[in-house]
Each structure stands twice: as C-alpha cells, then as structure tokens.
Amino acid sequence: MCGIAGWVDFTRDLRQEVAAVKAMTDTMALRGPDAGDVWITEHAALGHRRLSIIDLEGGRQPMVAEENGQVLASLTYSGEVYNFQELREELVGLGHRFRTRSDTEVVLRAYLQWGADFVERLNGMYAFAIWDARSEELLLVRDRVGIKPLYYQQLPGGGVLFGSEPKAILANRLASRTVDADGLREILAGTKAPGVGAIRDMPELTPGYVLKVGRGGSTLSRYWKLEAHEHEDDLPTTISTVRELLEDIVTRQIVSDVPLCTMLSGGLDSSTLTALAAIAKRQDGSGKVRSFAVDFAGYLDNFEPDLTHPTPDSPYVHEVVEHVGADHNHIVLGNDDMIEASVRRAVVRAMDWPVLIAGPGSMDISLYLLFRAIRGQSTVALTGESADELFGGYPWFHHPEYGRPGTLPWTLAHNLGLPALFGPLSAHLDVPSYQADQYRQAVSGMPNLPGESGRDKQFRECTYFFLTRFMRTLLDRKDRLSMALGLEVRVPFCDHRLQEYVFNAPREFKTFDGQWKSLLRAAVKDLLPESILHRPKTGYPISNDTAYDTYVQEQFGKLLAAGDAPVLPLLNPTVVEDVRRDQTAAGKLTRIEVDMALHINEWLSAYDLALDF
Structure with a gap:
C-alpha cells in the first residue's frame, strides 16, 4: 500500500x-x-x-x-x-x-x-x-x-x-x-x-x-460492474460456497512480510474474519492472530442502550478472543485524546474533504487514534467493511418504510443531522433535488432480473445502493485515516467474487432463518459462539463523554468570534448571531453540525480553497 x-x-x-x-x-x-x-x-x-x-x-x-x-x-x-x-x-x-x-x-x-x-x-x-x-x-x-x-x-x-x-x-x-x-x-x-x-x-x-x-x-x-443473473445453487450449496470463498479470501489476504492483525468489535463480521484468520495462521504456522478493539474510558460503566447501540462491544470482544485464542489488544481512549488539537487537525488533513455519511467528528478521531495504536504493533489490518452492505445488515433492507420514497435509503436519517446550521445552505443549493437526482441515477444503473418485483426487487435495489454508494464513503474513511499513519487496511468482504455471488443470491436465502444476514451467519456458525452469531446489530462506539461536546462547542464559539473563518458564508446567519451573543446556544446544535462546521473550516483553510456558489 x-x-x-x-x-x-x-x-x-x-x-x-x-x-x-x-x-x-x-x-x-x-x-x-x-x-x-x-x-x-x-x-x-x-x-x-x-x-x-x-x-x-x-x-x-x-x-x-x-x-x-x-x-x-x-x-x-x-x-x-x-x-x-x-x-x-x-x-x-x-x-x-x-x-x-x-x-x-x-x-x-x-x-x-x-x-x-x-x-x-x-x-x-x-x-x-x-x-x-x-x-x-x-x-x-x-x-x-x-x-x-x-x-x-x-x-x-x-x-x-x-x-x-x-x-x-x-x-x-x-x-x-x-x-x-x-x-x-x-x-x-x-x-x-x-x-x-x-x-x-x-x-x-x-x-x-x-x-x-x-x-x-x-x-x-x-471494465467491471455488478450484474444480475439467476442464482442456480440451492441454499445448502450457497452457504458452503460463501464459506469456501471467505476461507480463500482470508487466506490470500493474510499474506504479508510485515505484522498483520484484525480489527475486532465482537460483531458477526469482524469476529468472522478474526476466526478465519486465526485458523489460517495456525495452518501456515505463523502463530496467533493479533486483534485490536477500541473503547472509551468509562463507556461500559455509563453505557445506555439505544437504537443504534443496543449492546456494548467489550464483553463480546473478550468472548471472541477467548474462543479463537487471539493475541488481543484493547485500546481505551480518554476525552483528552479526543480533543487534542493536533489530532483533530491531522484527521481533517487525512480525510482531505468533509465526510458526513455515518457521522464525522468523534468517529473519525477515535478511528484515527485506534489506527495510531495499531500501527505501533502492526502494519496491516483486516476489517469487516461491506458485510452489512452485502448480506443485508441495515434496517432499510428489511423496513423500507424507514427511508423516504425517491431517495437513497439513508438520506432521511442523514438530513436530520443538519437542520439548523446548514439548513439555509441546503435549501439554497436545493440539496433534496440533488439527492433525488442521485437516486434516479443509481436506479438507472442498477442491474435487474426480468420479472423481479416486490420485496425481492426492493432488497436488490437496497443492496446495490449500499454497495455502490454508502460503502464507498466507509472505505474512503478507513483508507484515509489508516494510511495517514502508514497502516494498510484490507477489506475481505469487498472481494469481487464474493460480491458477485452474494449479490445474486435470492432474498429468501439472506433471511431464511427470520434474521438479518442469515446467509453469513449460517456460513460461519461453527466458528463462533452463539452469543456472537445472534448479537444485535451495533454501531461503531461513540464517546458518551459530554466533555467532548463542550469542547467542540467552545471551539465553534471561538471560530465565530474570530469573524473571518472561511466556513462562515456556509452557515445559517441567524444561528451564527445567536451563538455570538450567547455561546450556550451552541448546545442546541447537533454534534454532527458543530463537528462538520469545524471540519469544513479547517479543510478550506488548510488547502486555501475558494468558495463559488
């Protein structure tokens, strides 16, 4: 790399x-x-x-x-x-x-x-x-x-x-x-x-x-695109083929002349890769697989389940580590790490342009710090990106009503994060029409099977949208933040052979046991504990330390007070004046809004970019 x-x-x-x-x-x-x-x-x-x-x-x-x-x-x-x-x-x-x-x-x-x-x-x-x-x-x-x-x-x-x-x-x-x-x-x-x-x-x-x-x-x-074709294998053959592909992919991707590890969250995807890597390394005589997980100081003690984080990672991580015999490293981040000015600048420079999908700010910073810790011991890491997109691991696959008709599934939730600070700019640029146009472009390029309709067509559409749009943002984030530290991140679930095969497996195969990601779970059921196989979908951990929010709000207040920040023309002038009069008004903004404003400002300034809109 x-x-x-x-x-x-x-x-x-x-x-x-x-x-x-x-x-x-x-x-x-x-x-x-x-x-x-x-x-x-x-x-x-x-x-x-x-x-x-x-x-x-x-x-x-x-x-x-x-x-x-x-x-x-x-x-x-x-x-x-x-x-x-x-x-x-x-x-x-x-x-x-x-x-x-x-x-x-x-x-x-x-x-x-x-x-x-x-x-x-x-x-x-x-x-x-x-x-x-x-x-x-x-x-x-x-x-x-x-x-x-x-x-x-x-x-x-x-x-x-x-x-x-x-x-x-x-x-x-x-x-x-x-x-x-x-x-x-x-x-x-x-x-x-x-x-x-x-x-x-x-x-x-x-x-x-x-x-x-x-x-x-x-x-x-x-030279390549996803194509739709009839899936000729029955369910047992499909399950065994997915397993064979995964074994071959991981065996190929652990080849390295430098230390290699896995990123482990205790979820189905990363646990699968860790288990397969552990087996492959035992077979080639190269020792235990090394794994890394991230947590925040006090996170488990203060954990409160919600829709996107129903369970904490650490108990499941430790269960996988014991099960596969990994050489594990648990990285605990403190709030001082998250608000360090040099780290925040390094993250913005690494990302190169502002990214909103799946949350900027604290997620980017914690990933960067995790990669920095990994780089101290390993030069290559395997990670589970694309499994949710490929096997149907998001709610929109199973509950299309969570989205908004005529737009890409995740944009409704995405728009809710930017109501106040960027609302007037979004209206001026007519971002909803842009989102609708991007949806139409995505649909026009989507491969279909003749006669496919109803839930089957909807599931295929959702898979295509996530693989060709949403996933690329996640890949960009992992590449930029890891490579800024000289760490190569490999993504086995992105192997094109696996994507071509699973994309065309019938929807009923991917939900045959009444759960999400049935096909992947069945393919690796002998590798992992039951608790891991049936753990609810849980997002990447996000700091629950309110001191982080206080810090970014203070930085936002300083940015506005300076009066010459390059991001100012993009922000809601009413909100800007409210915060200038009373900095506590920044507390009414979402974390994503404030983080995004700080990110865009650093980006425009660092690269001496001009605005023309």
Whole structure:
C-alpha cells in the first residue's frame, strides 16, 4: 500500500518540473513512509511513496520495464493484488523473467503481456498509473469497488494531474482550488455520487474504470460492474460456497512480510474474519492472530442502550478472543485524546474533504487514534467493511418504510443531522433535488432480473445502493485515516467474487432463518459462539463523554468570534448571531453540525480553497 502522484503534459517538458513533481509526491509521505522516488521523461512524470508490505527490498517504485536499453513502460502503483502469485506463474510460463518477488512487477509484466485488458485478471485493491513509452499513453486504473482512492484533473492540451488524494494534485500550481455549488451539494447530500469530487474539475476515478490519456485526448472505459443473473445453487450449496470463498479470501489476504492483525468489535463480521484468520495462521504456522478493539474510558460503566447501540462491544470482544485464542489488544481512549488539537487537525488533513455519511467528528478521531495504536504493533489490518452492505445488515433492507420514497435509503436519517446550521445552505443549493437526482441515477444503473418485483426487487435495489454508494464513503474513511499513519487496511468482504455471488443470491436465502444476514451467519456458525452469531446489530462506539461536546462547542464559539473563518458564508446567519451573543446556544446544535462546521473550516483553510456558489 502506498501513495501515488503524477503529471502527463504534452505541452511541457516535464524534465524541467522535477521540483513540482517531487512536491506532489511528498504530500503522500504519510501514506508511504518507507521510501519515495520519481520517474520523469519529457511528457510524463510518475511519483511514488512506499509503505513496504511484500518484498521489502525488491518492490521499489516507480518501476520501469526495459528491453535492449529502451523503456517500454513505467508504473506507480498503490494497493495489493492477492492473486499475484498465480499471475506470476502464468507469466513465467509465457517467457517473462522477474527480478523481484513483488506484486508490483507482476502488474507491470501483466500489462506488457496482455495490454489494458489485463486489469480483468486482477483480484485485489489497487489504484495505479502506467505510462506506456511506446504509445505515449497513460493508463489510470482503479479497483472494482473503490477500496483504493485515485483523483485526477484533466489539463488543456490533453494532459492530466493525478494522485491518491486531492492534496497531491493541489500541490501543483495548475490545480483547481474552487469549491462550487456542485461540490457543496455533494458534501451536504450524503449520496457519494460515483466519479465526482468536492473540488471543481477534480473528480475521483470511478471504481471499475480505466482512464486512458494520450495525445489524441482521453477515454474513460468500464471494465467491471455488478450484474444480475439467476442464482442456480440451492441454499445448502450457497452457504458452503460463501464459506469456501471467505476461507480463500482470508487466506490470500493474510499474506504479508510485515505484522498483520484484525480489527475486532465482537460483531458477526469482524469476529468472522478474526476466526478465519486465526485458523489460517495456525495452518501456515505463523502463530496467533493479533486483534485490536477500541473503547472509551468509562463507556461500559455509563453505557445506555439505544437504537443504534443496543449492546456494548467489550464483553463480546473478550468472548471472541477467548474462543479463537487471539493475541488481543484493547485500546481505551480518554476525552483528552479526543480533543487534542493536533489530532483533530491531522484527521481533517487525512480525510482531505468533509465526510458526513455515518457521522464525522468523534468517529473519525477515535478511528484515527485506534489506527495510531495499531500501527505501533502492526502494519496491516483486516476489517469487516461491506458485510452489512452485502448480506443485508441495515434496517432499510428489511423496513423500507424507514427511508423516504425517491431517495437513497439513508438520506432521511442523514438530513436530520443538519437542520439548523446548514439548513439555509441546503435549501439554497436545493440539496433534496440533488439527492433525488442521485437516486434516479443509481436506479438507472442498477442491474435487474426480468420479472423481479416486490420485496425481492426492493432488497436488490437496497443492496446495490449500499454497495455502490454508502460503502464507498466507509472505505474512503478507513483508507484515509489508516494510511495517514502508514497502516494498510484490507477489506475481505469487498472481494469481487464474493460480491458477485452474494449479490445474486435470492432474498429468501439472506433471511431464511427470520434474521438479518442469515446467509453469513449460517456460513460461519461453527466458528463462533452463539452469543456472537445472534448479537444485535451495533454501531461503531461513540464517546458518551459530554466533555467532548463542550469542547467542540467552545471551539465553534471561538471560530465565530474570530469573524473571518472561511466556513462562515456556509452557515445559517441567524444561528451564527445567536451563538455570538450567547455561546450556550451552541448546545442546541447537533454534534454532527458543530463537528462538520469545524471540519469544513479547517479543510478550506488548510488547502486555501475558494468558495463559488
């Protein structure tokens, strides 16, 4: 896992832009703390920052393939290809010779052998750029489900700037620095539209797509999408196939030349991965699986169940640890950790743009602190993202009435978090219409089976919406916050083979025992205690220390008192004046509103962004 950056420009000699390319690359230093380098030719420049995971000595980048002293292609690559060993064997059989043990060289050689279509052979999480010196063409590629990020900005004359994160592009003098009405709608709507970004003319590359850039212009093409087809297996076969896939996925994803762990909450998803990893590590003789969990000081003593947190994590975590024999680490966060100014700034810089879905602020900060603790002992972590989205683990799958017709399921709850502080801006930008438009776009791209209707169609729609929209925000959060600390997070439930198979399993298979996520539970029932198998869905723990709310309200009051905060034009002027007169009025705002205002302000200031709406 690494950070990449680059610049292709047919109107400039980029050999004169070494300092600029290095500046772009250096913004990715936290993603790749182990090494960094650039490769530059007349019209193409590739930069790379490396986090060493596999072949610690041989996987240096950018990696160049040559023949008879002539450069064929150069690669800068972030991620992991989990089937690289099979691909390597096939390429050796076709006459290729390898200098390293890395998956990086396999990706480069696979391109030389099969051309751009080689991406269809990859199993993994990745974002990379290949400069083909023979055709003078750049290839930008992102993995199928959007685990690894990749942003770009096209330039006049057919060129492009690109980077793992927007900050890499913003380091270039040619970068756009404006947040316009569309960018603000995307921030406020919570719909995670594919292929867009918050900064004007700086979209993310849509997952499953390839962007080719050459002298004749650019072309965007799709190499993968979820498709609907008849599921031919019966229930017992489906259950056993899910188990076989999970075993294969986890076995592939624990391959690492550096310490690896799991993130464990005591829920079904993370417990499944921890149990499977424990078995795989025993089988390969590499010892116990290491696990990490997070908690807040006093959380269990002061715990009060609610709709999203019916049970605390720690009792279930300890039960799983005992059951599978994990080497466990329980990270307890205090309020002083959560309000540390340097940590809050680091989180905003890591995220690169404000994220509202599933809650900003305290969740982001606690995740960052958890990742920081993990990085002290491990460099790779497995986490359970995508299991709820894939197997039906949210209430909207089973109670469509919880949503609002004509919008993506979670947007009704999302909108309730921003009533006062951002309400006028939302109305001015007509965010509800934007949300409705995003729903229509999602529906238009959704694969259907002929004749499918009623609850079956609704369940498939919900699965598609969560996999292609909601989940990508969760993946972005995990990637940014972990990579800012040099920690690689792997997501086994995002394996495209599992997603293709489970997406097409009938709804009745996923609820056959009258519970949510029946299919996953049945596939791993022999691995986990009954209490874990039947634990109610519980969200990520959130600090219940009121001192956190007091702190952010005080910071919000200071921001308003300064009078020149860049976020001020976005806020409800009536609320701003109320808080300026009486700071206790900030207590009437939701935590998400106050956190979001502080986050947007730091973001606009840190990157010197202009507003145009």
